[in-house]
Amino acid sequence: MRTDERIGRASFLRSGAATAAAVWLGSTGLGTGNTPDSPPSVLEALVRTVLPFEHPRFPSIPSSAIVDRIDELFGLLSSPAFPASLAYFNTASRPTVFVNLDAGGRRAYLAAWAHDASEDRRRFYMSIRAVTFFGFYSLPQSWPAIDYGEPILHREKAGE
């Protein structure tokens, strides 16, 4: 059995990696928001802002797949705090609502959080980009475009 098969995604989750982003995002000091937009839809809008799906060299991976992967890896959407943080982010600048903005508006909205005086908002920005990059750049489909050499494990050397 190959090592990557042996570890497997489910095993990785059982081993506790799912706590990672919950640590980052679950304990931010953001308030809670009330929004009709579902947490997955807000997260997907964020993912579509952090990653340029429209870029000509971006691999053909749907944004929903990245959202699913982030949730699979980190269990964020079922955590107690994260959906509330997403809702707050979505509506913190009412009447402006993040998910209702066009792509340029979303970029400006997120950039404002990146440079906000509130440390909690900056933390949210840094965390959301981190978990998105975890979700995307851990996918082998993301590697050819950046010419990443990929793992080069030669198991024959280890006698397998």
Next chain:
Amino acid sequence: MTAVACDVLIIGSGAAGATLAATLLEQAELHVVLVEKGGYYGAEFFNQRELDMMVLLADRGARSTVDGAMPFVGGQCVGGGTTVNYALSFDPIRSVWERWQRDYGVRGFSFDPAADDYGIDGLNLASCAREVKRRCNVHEPRDEEINQNNRLFRDGCSTLGIAARKFQLNMRGCIGCGFCGQGCAYDAKRGTMLTYLPDALTRGLQLIHHCSVDTLAFETSSGRPRVVGASGTVAATAPGSRSNTVAPGPIVFQARLVIVSDGSIESPALLQRSQHPDPHSRIGRGLIAHPSLPVAAVFDRQIHGERGITGSYYSDHFYAQHGFMLECLFDHPIDAAIAIPGFGATHYERMLNFDRTAGLGVMLVDTPNDDNRVVWDPAAGKPQIVYRLGGDDKARLRVGARKGVEIMFAAGAREVVLSSNEPILPGEADARFTNVSQAGACDRLEFVPNQTLLSSAHCQATVKMSESPSQGVIDSRGESHGVANLIVCDSSAFPTSCGANPMISIMSMARYQGKRIAGERARYGV
């Protein structure tokens, strides 16, 4: 409930714990038990995938300061940091230990290879360091092993008249795969898992992994507390780990001597939750982080810094005056993406240059500050890390950032970015430089938390060694000032920064303490 009785219980299997175990068993017939919180993963498990290998790290790579601003990367697996580091090996720095003697009253640890510290034949730090380096095959890489990233760093330094040196590396038979940080799949990196641990296992060591030690057990009937063991929990063996020597469930240890070697975050936390006496509020205080700032640069040709030996060159040119080192390093895509500032198309365009990107880190030897600390948080069930960069440290790190930018341009970079979205340049959303004349903008960096990403992989000095109980938690023997038969031996024992990447300093200290303990067995009743 599993009950284990032993002469010596060592908590933590990293640079210190495994070295101690092997040294004790080499010198004396003892029943030594070594416990490790993480799993026992070997070459057969290391699959070179960043995400999967996060299981080797504390908090699965998410350990950070309480404000979330600064990752504190550390190994949590058998071998500890020596399993997941880049093999960068620095000798113990004599001037640092002499300063500790002067400022903290630290005794012993002679740099004279003919010294017999504590009256023990041949006991001195110089000999211990030499033995550690030999056991771990510490050596400089050959010129033909230097990858393109490191060559550019060397050339950039040379152009500017900045001295660059080769690292010493604890490797043997390295094939240059570039995955040191994910665990060596070829058993080429000579960490403790492949050196001192097998030595100790051969001599009868009992290794228990997946074992969290909740508290130390103190006995107080004779007045001064005395450690008599510990209690904890053994978790089920995780997929991919080697098998364990005990069944999952609660576990209690009875030991004559307990040595805490759990690192600078977990060791003070264990003492705190065990209610270790702390009359001077020293436990956890004065955390040293060696904060590191990534510098990335794009060139017009392929570099593939992810291939080959990750770190071969560094510069200590500015160390004496400014207290930082420039270390040539590189990340794989996840960590690289996080370190490179920005998002959206701007960030992706930068990532599309991944194969033409070079990297280095500015590593600061930070100033001791009691406000920087580790505090056990019973509600969270984990240690909280509080760390902020002081004003003088910011000033020195600005110099380091500027030198890093200048070296990259001198090497031929067409664009340099720091891991920061502080708008230090007009018209730029983050710290992006397109020519060397802009390097002076580094003077405007404020290192704003959650805006500039600094990271730590060398935490130290949270259970300081000093002959004075008002300065330190332990004395020069590593013995607790407050609890008998309790020794702390790991990076937390350093009074301040050891001055460089700490692995060999930790191992040398552990080798030294192992020999000393074996030479003074009666002192501990073992």
